[in-house]
Amino acid sequence: MLILRWLQMLGYRAGQVARAHRVAHRFCLLSLLMLVPLAHALEVRYSNPFPDGPLAGVARAMTFSGEVLAGDTDKLIELIRRKPADAWFALGRVELEISGGDPGEALRLADTLAELYPHMVASRDCAGACAITWLSGAWRMLPEGRIGLQKPLAPQQASDVQADRLRNYLFKQGLPPPSYERWQAARNNSVYWLTGPEINSTGTWPPYYFEKLTARCPKLDASDESFHALRRCAARLVISQKAFAFDKLLAGVNDPWWNENKDVFLSAPR
Numbered sequence: 001m002l003i004l005r006w007l008q009m010l011g012y013r014a015g016q017v018a019r020a021h022r023v024a025h026r027f028c029l030l031s032l033l034m035l036v037p038l039a040h041a042l043e044v045r046y047s048n049p050f051p052d053g054p055l056a057g058v059a060r061a062m063t064f065s066g067e068v069l070a071g072d073t074d075k076l077i078e079l080i081r082r083k084p085a086d087a088w089f090a091l092g093r094v095e096l097e098i099s100g101g102d103p104g105e106a107l108r109l110a111d112t113l114a115e116l117y118p119h120m121v122a123s124r125d126c127a128g129a130c131a132i133t134w135l136s137g138a139w140r141m142l143p144e145g146r147i148g149l150q151k152p153l154a155p156q157q158a159s160d161v162q163a164d165r166l167r168n169y170l171f172k173q174g175l176p177p178p179s180y181e182r183w184q185a186a187r188n189n190s191v192y193w194l195t196g197p198e199i200n201s202t203g204t205w206p207p208y209y210f211e212k213l214t215a216r217c218p219k220l221d222a223s224d225e226s227f228h229a230l231r232r233c234a235a236r237l238v239i240s241q242k243a244f245a246f247d248k249l250l251a252g253v254n255d256p257w258w259n260e261n262k263d264v265f266l267s268a269p270r
Contacts, residue, residue: 042072042098042109044079046090059086061093068101068129073109080249085257088246091118094137098130103150104162105129107169110136114173115245117209117238122147127191132166135173135202138209138238147199148191149183173206212237239268 043066046059080087094113106129113136120137122130127148134140134147149170170180176198183192194202205213217233220226243265250258 040066040099041069042066042075042101044076046086055089059083059090061095062087062090063095063097064133065097065099066101067099068106068109068133070102070105072101072105073112076109077112077249080246081253084246084250084253084255088242091116091242094118094120096120096122096126096130096134097124098126098133100127101129103129103132103166106132107162107166109133110169113137114206115241117242117245127193132169135170135175135206138205138241139234140202140204142199146193147202148193150191151183151186151188172208174202174210176201209237236268239265243268 042064045063045065046061047063048056048058048060110132113133117138118136119139119141120134121141121143122134122145123143124145125148126134126142126145128150131147131149134142167180171177179194179198179201186192203210213230213234216237218226218229220230243262246258247262247266
Protein backbone atom coordinates (compact mmCIF):
# COMPACT_ATOMS: atom_id res chain seq x y z
CA MET A 1 0.00 0.00 0.00
CA LEU A 2 2.87 2.40 0.78
CA ILE A 3 4.28 1.85 -2.69
CA LEU A 4 0.92 2.59 -4.34
CA ARG A 5 0.49 5.82 -2.35
CA TRP A 6 3.99 6.85 -3.30
CA LEU A 7 3.14 6.32 -7.00
CA GLN A 8 0.01 8.46 -6.66
CA MET A 9 2.03 11.23 -5.02
CA LEU A 10 4.38 11.19 -8.00
CA GLY A 11 1.45 11.90 -10.31
CA TYR A 12 0.68 8.48 -11.75
CA ARG A 13 -2.90 8.11 -13.00
CA ALA A 14 -5.34 5.59 -11.52
CA GLY A 15 -4.96 3.14 -14.43
CA GLN A 16 -1.19 3.17 -14.11
CA VAL A 17 -1.39 2.63 -10.36
CA ALA A 18 -3.81 -0.30 -10.86
CA ARG A 19 -1.41 -1.96 -13.32
CA ALA A 20 1.44 -1.45 -10.90
CA HIS A 21 -0.70 -3.04 -8.17
CA ARG A 22 -1.34 -6.14 -10.31
CA VAL A 23 2.38 -6.48 -11.11
CA ALA A 24 3.31 -6.15 -7.45
CA HIS A 25 0.66 -8.71 -6.46
CA ARG A 26 1.97 -11.26 -8.99
CA PHE A 27 5.53 -10.64 -7.87
CA CYS A 28 4.57 -11.32 -4.23
CA LEU A 29 2.79 -14.56 -5.18
CA LEU A 30 5.79 -15.73 -7.20
CA SER A 31 8.11 -14.91 -4.33
CA LEU A 32 5.97 -16.93 -1.91
CA LEU A 33 5.90 -19.91 -4.28
CA MET A 34 9.68 -19.82 -4.53
CA LEU A 35 9.90 -20.00 -0.74
CA VAL A 36 7.65 -23.09 -0.50
CA PRO A 37 9.72 -26.30 -0.80
CA LEU A 38 8.48 -28.56 -3.59
CA ALA A 39 7.92 -32.26 -2.90
CA HIS A 40 10.25 -34.54 -4.83
CA ALA A 41 8.84 -37.98 -5.59
CA LEU A 42 10.84 -41.06 -4.69
CA GLU A 43 13.98 -41.44 -6.78
CA VAL A 44 15.66 -44.82 -7.23
CA ARG A 45 19.34 -44.74 -8.19
CA TYR A 46 21.28 -47.85 -9.13
CA SER A 47 25.00 -48.23 -8.40
CA ASN A 48 27.69 -50.87 -8.69
CA PRO A 49 30.36 -50.74 -5.98
CA PHE A 50 32.01 -53.78 -7.63
CA PRO A 51 32.67 -52.67 -11.24
CA ASP A 52 34.77 -55.72 -12.13
CA GLY A 53 33.78 -59.35 -12.59
CA PRO A 54 30.89 -61.18 -14.25
CA LEU A 55 28.31 -58.67 -12.97
CA ALA A 56 30.25 -55.59 -14.10
CA GLY A 57 27.30 -54.25 -16.08
CA VAL A 58 24.62 -55.09 -13.51
CA ALA A 59 23.56 -52.89 -10.59
CA ARG A 60 24.65 -54.19 -7.19
CA ALA A 61 22.96 -51.63 -4.94
CA MET A 62 20.25 -48.98 -5.04
CA THR A 63 19.44 -45.77 -3.18
CA PHE A 64 15.96 -44.46 -2.36
CA SER A 65 15.82 -40.68 -1.95
CA GLY A 66 13.18 -37.94 -1.95
CA GLU A 67 9.63 -38.28 -0.64
CA VAL A 68 7.32 -41.27 -0.96
CA LEU A 69 4.34 -39.96 -2.91
CA ALA A 70 1.26 -41.55 -4.44
CA GLY A 71 2.19 -43.77 -7.39
CA ASP A 72 5.80 -44.39 -6.32
CA THR A 73 5.16 -48.09 -5.61
CA ASP A 74 3.87 -48.58 -9.15
CA LYS A 75 6.95 -46.80 -10.49
CA LEU A 76 9.23 -49.16 -8.56
CA ILE A 77 7.35 -52.20 -9.85
CA GLU A 78 7.69 -50.89 -13.40
CA LEU A 79 11.43 -50.39 -12.82
CA ILE A 80 11.74 -54.00 -11.66
CA ARG A 81 9.79 -55.27 -14.66
CA ARG A 82 11.96 -53.22 -17.03
CA LYS A 83 15.33 -54.53 -15.73
CA PRO A 84 14.83 -57.57 -13.48
CA ALA A 85 18.54 -58.44 -13.20
CA ASP A 86 19.45 -54.98 -11.92
CA ALA A 87 16.62 -55.04 -9.38
CA TRP A 88 17.41 -58.59 -8.23
CA PHE A 89 21.03 -57.86 -7.33
CA ALA A 90 20.51 -54.24 -6.22
CA LEU A 91 18.02 -55.34 -3.53
CA GLY A 92 21.04 -56.84 -1.78
CA ARG A 93 21.83 -53.34 -0.47
CA VAL A 94 19.20 -50.59 -0.41
CA GLU A 95 20.47 -47.29 1.01
CA LEU A 96 17.68 -45.12 2.43
CA GLU A 97 17.75 -41.34 2.07
CA ILE A 98 13.96 -40.87 2.17
CA SER A 99 13.04 -37.43 3.51
CA GLY A 100 9.34 -38.04 4.22
CA GLY A 101 6.12 -38.61 2.35
CA ASP A 102 2.69 -40.16 2.52
CA PRO A 103 2.36 -42.91 5.18
CA GLY A 104 -0.25 -44.80 3.14
CA GLU A 105 1.97 -45.00 0.06
CA ALA A 106 4.99 -45.80 2.24
CA LEU A 107 3.06 -48.73 3.70
CA ARG A 108 2.14 -49.97 0.20
CA LEU A 109 5.80 -49.64 -0.84
CA ALA A 110 6.93 -51.50 2.28
CA ASP A 111 4.44 -54.35 1.72
CA THR A 112 5.81 -54.77 -1.81
CA LEU A 113 9.44 -54.64 -0.67
CA ALA A 114 8.98 -57.03 2.27
CA GLU A 115 8.14 -59.88 -0.12
CA LEU A 116 11.39 -59.19 -2.01
CA TYR A 117 13.52 -59.68 1.15
CA PRO A 118 15.74 -56.60 0.65
CA HIS A 119 18.80 -55.62 2.69
CA MET A 120 17.93 -52.17 4.10
CA VAL A 121 20.60 -49.73 5.30
CA ALA A 122 19.91 -46.36 6.94
CA SER A 123 23.05 -44.33 7.57
CA ARG A 124 21.29 -41.19 8.81
CA ASP A 125 18.17 -40.27 10.77
CA CYS A 126 15.25 -42.14 9.18
CA ALA A 127 11.71 -41.21 10.26
CA GLY A 128 8.13 -41.48 9.06
CA ALA A 129 7.94 -42.97 5.57
CA CYS A 130 11.64 -43.79 5.75
CA ALA A 131 11.21 -45.81 8.97
CA ILE A 132 8.27 -47.74 7.49
CA THR A 133 10.43 -48.62 4.48
CA TRP A 134 13.45 -49.56 6.62
CA LEU A 135 11.37 -52.03 8.61
CA SER A 136 10.48 -53.89 5.40
CA GLY A 137 13.99 -55.30 5.14
CA ALA A 138 14.86 -58.94 5.70
CA TRP A 139 18.18 -57.54 6.91
CA ARG A 140 18.03 -54.12 8.58
CA MET A 141 21.20 -52.23 9.34
CA LEU A 142 21.64 -48.88 11.10
CA PRO A 143 25.34 -47.90 10.96
CA GLU A 144 24.50 -44.34 12.01
CA GLY A 145 21.43 -42.27 12.73
CA ARG A 146 18.08 -43.05 14.35
CA ILE A 147 14.76 -44.66 13.44
CA GLY A 148 11.69 -42.57 14.18
CA LEU A 149 7.95 -43.26 14.00
CA GLN A 150 5.74 -40.33 13.05
CA LYS A 151 1.96 -39.85 13.12
CA PRO A 152 0.03 -37.77 10.56
CA LEU A 153 -0.57 -34.05 11.15
CA ALA A 154 -4.12 -34.76 12.29
CA PRO A 155 -5.93 -38.01 13.21
CA GLN A 156 -8.56 -37.58 10.48
CA GLN A 157 -5.87 -37.75 7.79
CA ALA A 158 -5.42 -41.44 8.42
CA SER A 159 -8.42 -43.75 8.25
CA ASP A 160 -9.01 -46.45 10.82
CA VAL A 161 -8.34 -49.07 8.14
CA GLN A 162 -4.95 -47.56 7.33
CA ALA A 163 -4.11 -47.23 11.02
CA ASP A 164 -4.93 -50.92 11.54
CA ARG A 165 -2.84 -51.89 8.49
CA LEU A 166 0.12 -49.91 9.79
CA ARG A 167 -0.15 -51.39 13.28
CA ASN A 168 -0.34 -54.95 11.91
CA TYR A 169 2.59 -54.27 9.60
CA LEU A 170 4.76 -52.86 12.39
CA PHE A 171 4.08 -55.86 14.62
CA LYS A 172 4.69 -58.30 11.74
CA GLN A 173 8.04 -56.65 11.07
CA GLY A 174 9.04 -56.96 14.72
CA LEU A 175 8.29 -53.64 16.44
CA PRO A 176 7.73 -54.43 20.15
CA PRO A 177 4.16 -53.62 21.30
CA PRO A 178 5.42 -51.42 24.19
CA SER A 179 7.29 -49.25 21.65
CA TYR A 180 4.12 -48.95 19.60
CA GLU A 181 2.14 -47.85 22.67
CA ARG A 182 4.73 -45.23 23.60
CA TRP A 183 4.62 -43.90 20.03
CA GLN A 184 0.81 -43.70 20.13
CA ALA A 185 0.96 -41.78 23.40
CA ALA A 186 3.15 -39.09 21.80
CA ARG A 187 1.46 -35.98 20.41
CA ASN A 188 0.47 -35.82 16.75
CA ASN A 189 3.21 -35.10 14.22
CA SER A 190 5.96 -35.57 16.78
CA VAL A 191 8.64 -38.10 15.94
CA TYR A 192 9.11 -40.92 18.41
CA TRP A 193 12.74 -41.94 18.09
CA LEU A 194 13.33 -45.57 18.99
CA THR A 195 15.93 -46.04 21.69
CA GLY A 196 18.93 -48.33 21.29
CA PRO A 197 17.29 -51.15 23.28
CA GLU A 198 14.10 -50.75 21.21
CA ILE A 199 16.10 -51.04 17.98
CA ASN A 200 17.76 -54.18 19.34
CA SER A 201 14.38 -55.60 20.36
CA THR A 202 12.97 -54.88 16.90
CA GLY A 203 15.84 -56.91 15.53
CA THR A 204 18.07 -57.15 12.49
CA TRP A 205 15.56 -59.58 10.95
CA PRO A 206 11.74 -59.58 11.07
CA PRO A 207 10.31 -62.39 13.24
CA TYR A 208 9.12 -64.62 10.37
CA TYR A 209 12.56 -64.55 8.78
CA PHE A 210 14.36 -65.00 12.11
CA GLU A 211 12.36 -68.18 12.69
CA LYS A 212 13.61 -69.57 9.37
CA LEU A 213 17.19 -68.57 10.19
CA THR A 214 17.20 -70.17 13.62
CA ALA A 215 15.66 -73.39 12.29
CA ARG A 216 17.91 -73.86 9.26
CA CYS A 217 21.12 -71.86 9.73
CA PRO A 218 24.13 -72.07 12.09
CA LYS A 219 23.93 -70.00 15.25
CA LEU A 220 25.65 -66.63 15.37
CA ASP A 221 28.43 -66.13 17.90
CA ALA A 222 31.22 -63.58 18.30
CA SER A 223 33.40 -65.01 15.51
CA ASP A 224 33.65 -63.70 11.96
CA GLU A 225 33.39 -67.28 10.71
CA SER A 226 29.94 -67.78 12.21
CA PHE A 227 28.79 -64.44 10.84
CA HIS A 228 29.80 -65.30 7.28
CA ALA A 229 28.31 -68.79 7.59
CA LEU A 230 25.03 -67.26 8.70
CA ARG A 231 25.11 -64.79 5.81
CA ARG A 232 25.64 -67.58 3.28
CA CYS A 233 22.78 -69.59 4.73
CA ALA A 234 20.57 -66.49 4.89
CA ALA A 235 21.33 -65.74 1.24
CA ARG A 236 20.10 -69.18 0.21
CA LEU A 237 16.87 -68.66 2.12
CA VAL A 238 16.35 -65.23 0.58
CA ILE A 239 16.78 -66.49 -2.99
CA SER A 240 13.70 -68.69 -3.05
CA GLN A 241 11.47 -66.26 -1.13
CA LYS A 242 12.56 -63.43 -3.40
CA ALA A 243 12.09 -65.59 -6.50
CA PHE A 244 8.41 -66.22 -5.78
CA ALA A 245 7.80 -62.47 -5.37
CA PHE A 246 9.72 -61.70 -8.56
CA ASP A 247 7.82 -64.34 -10.51
CA LYS A 248 4.56 -62.66 -9.48
CA LEU A 249 5.78 -59.15 -10.32
CA LEU A 250 7.17 -60.27 -13.69
CA ALA A 251 3.97 -61.93 -14.91
CA GLY A 252 3.73 -61.32 -18.64
CA VAL A 253 7.32 -60.08 -18.94
CA ASN A 254 9.51 -61.94 -21.43
CA ASP A 255 12.96 -61.22 -19.99
CA PRO A 256 15.84 -63.50 -21.15
CA TRP A 257 17.75 -63.24 -17.86
CA TRP A 258 14.71 -64.16 -15.76
CA ASN A 259 13.67 -66.94 -18.14
CA GLU A 260 17.12 -68.47 -17.82
CA ASN A 261 17.44 -68.25 -14.03
CA LYS A 262 13.97 -68.38 -12.48
CA ASP A 263 13.72 -72.19 -12.24
CA VAL A 264 17.04 -72.31 -10.38
CA PHE A 265 15.97 -69.52 -8.03
CA LEU A 266 12.53 -70.99 -7.39
CA SER A 267 13.99 -74.39 -6.50
CA ALA A 268 16.63 -72.99 -4.10
CA PRO A 269 16.63 -74.53 -0.59
CA ARG A 270 14.17 -72.80 1.72
